[in-house]
Amino acid sequence: NAGVTQTPKFRILKIGQSMTLQCTQDMNHNYMYWYRQDPGMGLKLIYYSVGAGITDKGEVPNGYNVSRSTTEDFPLRLELAAPSQTSVYFCASSRDRAVGNEQFFGPGTRLTVL
């Protein structure tokens, strides 16, 4: 099992550009999550999904969009990149929402918007 994989690992964008961060898991997990991590701020939830075709907003959804067409994939879309979106982005997955279920994290995508 590869677990949770993310691409790319690093990216530099210009203000106003768009990009998609890819996330794939091979554990057949229903729940998937996108977090962003800013220095000294812990992780903040952007969007999450409880299954294919179902997504919902987290704490900081503005400026992002997601889709979940398959169980395995959960891409995160930035439409008009802004410097405030400079961050490290982590994708995670879990089997379900029950307490005790571990969330598995990908290695992260480090994004810089200039």
Next chain:
Amino acid sequence: SQELEQSPQSLIVQEGKNLTINCTSSKTLYGLYWYKQKYGEGLIFLMMLQKGGEEKSHEKITAKLDEKKQQSSLHITASQPSHAGIYLCGAIPSSNTGKLIFGQGTTLQVKP
């Protein structure tokens, strides 16, 4: 909304020393996760606590959840350079949607 506060924010210890990191919640915890992160890498699951008074250990790391379920501590015995990294606590809030909220992290350096 529920918040998690970690203390200290950063810690530098000499190799071989013991240390404790605390995670305090503004509301009752329904599950408390500890993760470790090395720079440039993802989060590695350490352990999860659910019941008040519960204590778990993995190698030289012990985590406890207090009886009132609003605070957890992570204790490292005889620290080693391999313990260096960022330690994050994550909690399942009362709404239990599966979403985790996280503390701001504690950066640990271990001097050889």
